[in-house]
């Protein structure tokens with residue numbers, strides 16, 4: 001509508017949490033509604049991109065005109081993301097669980113009367129963003145998200161380098177961003193920081209897609 005075009009581009013997006021099973025009825029997860037990632041997928045599709053959205057367990061309708069792949073765990077998310085390559089742009093919005101249980105129990109864990117909780121052994125999950133950052137088919141533009149409660153820009157700069165990403169969209173989650181409809185973000189790149197005021201998640205999505213289109217445009221300086 002306002003001239004933003006991502007026609008011919010493939011945009012790969014992750015959204016939502018992952019669920020890492022402890023037993024058939026319990027799991028480890030981060031808090032994430034998936035709203036921001038779904039809004040970005042919708043904005044990208046509206047700009048004419050081919051969009052693949054890899055979604056963790058969320059309660060959200062699929063935006064029009066996109067391909068949605070539902071996954072449960074971080075490892076499933078990684079497989080789905082790698083299978084969707086190549087992509088021109090990847091925007092990793094998902095709040096991936098950093099750890100999973102070393103092996104999930106087949107049966108529901110029971111209290112055994114001893115007062116001692118069942119021990120949980122955790123192992124680290126693959127880092128999907130960092131995997132893409134060092135991938136043979138690395139997307140041209142790789143964008144990560146970072147939920148921070150303090151030293152937002154500083155942590156985001158460190159994350160850029162560590163994960164091999166081009167931009168980190170840092171949001172301050174010390175307020176009530178989680179599950180809400182508004183977000184305050186700072187776009188951190190090697191060239192500086194673009195701090196946006198608080199705005200609805202739909203508008204953050206729209207502005208981010210404009211910035212992506214700008215960065216991909218051959219006239220960008």
Ligand code: C5P
Nearest residue numbers: 092093094096126127128129144145146
């Ligand atoms: O290190 P941290 O979890 O704060 O980094 C957040 C960014 O990394 C997000 O873009 C998130 O989607 C991505 N991430 C990932 N795989 C993980 C952990 C985080 O892709 N295992």
